[in-house]
Amino acid sequence: MQITRQADYALRAMLYLARLDPTQRAATNQIAEAQKIPPSFLAKIISQLSIAGLIHTSRGARGGVSLSRPAGEISVLEVVEAIDGPIALNECTLDKDVCVFGEKCPIHDVWCESQSDLVNRLRTTTFASFVA
C-alpha cells in the first residue's frame, strides 16, 4: 500500500534540484549525500527520471543533473509514476477485466473514487509549492 523507497528517493532528489538555481547542475553523488540516499541506488533512479524526461543530464567534468522544466510544471504524480508505474489502489482499478464480477461489484467504485482523488491531488501538487 506504499510507494516504494525508490519513488520516495526520486521525490527527494527532485526536491533537491527544485531548490537549486535553475541554471545550476548537481552531481548525483552530491544529491545522494545531501538526501542520505545510497549513491549507487540513486544513479539508477536518476537514469529513469532522465528517460522519463523529467531531468536533463550531462556527463563529463562539470556535468550533472537539472530539472528539464520549471518546478511549477512538474507534479508529484509524474515523478512517482515514472518510478513506480501507474498508481493503482487495487488490481481492478487498472484493468476491469481482471475482476470476476465486472460492473456488478460495488466495492470497485470505492477504489476507483479513492484512487481518483489521490491521483488528482498528486497531479495538482507541483514542486513549486515546495520551494517556498
Place this chain on the structure above:
Amino acid sequence: MQITRQADYALRAMLYLARLDPTQRAATNQIAEAQKIPPSFLAKIISQLSIAGLIHTSRGARGGVSLSRPAGEISVLEVVEAIDGPIALNECTLDKDVCVFGEKCPIHDVWCESQSDLVNRLRTTTFASFVA
C-alpha cells in the same frame, strides 16, 4: 501501492456475508466458490477476520461464518487493515522518526493529507451501502 490480493478477497468474503440473512452462516468453501477465491487461501483470511473480531465462526457440522456486527457497522477500512495492517502511503506517514528531515520535509504533508482523505473515505464506507 495496491492493497494485497488477500485484502481484496477479505472484502469480497465480507460482501458475501453482508448479503446473507443475518441469521445465516456460510461455510468457507461456499464463499470461496462463489467469489472465486482459492479455498485454502481463504481459510487463512477467514481466520484473521475472526481474530480481528469482524466475524463469528463456529466449527463442526452446520457450522460456518457470519458477520459479528450489522453490515452498517463494519467499514471497508476495518477489513483492509485487519488483513494488510495500517494503511500507509509512504514510510514516513506511520513513523515520522524514519524521515531524515523530520518536520522540515514539505513532501511529508502531501502524503499525510492524501492518506488522511483515503482513510476517511474507507472508514465511512460500510457494507450496508453494498447490500442495497
Place this chain on the structure above:
DNA sequence: ACTGTTTTTACCCATTTTGTAAAGAGGAAA
C-alpha cells in the same frame, strides 16, 4: 463414532524491492 467445519502449521515458489559493485561511455578541461 462419524462427519463436516474451522484452525493451525509448515511449506513452497515467483516476484519485487533494495541495494552493491564494477565496467563502459562520453564530455570537458588541461
Place this chain on the structure above:
DNA sequence: TTTCCTCTTTACAAAATGGGTAAAAACAGT
C-alpha cells in the same frame, strides 16, 4: 591527446513480500 569527472549500463545478490498448497489438528453437532 590525455586525464579526470560524470552519467550509464550491466550483473549480481540478499531480503522481503505476495500468493498459494497441503495436511494435520482441534472441535462441534448429529
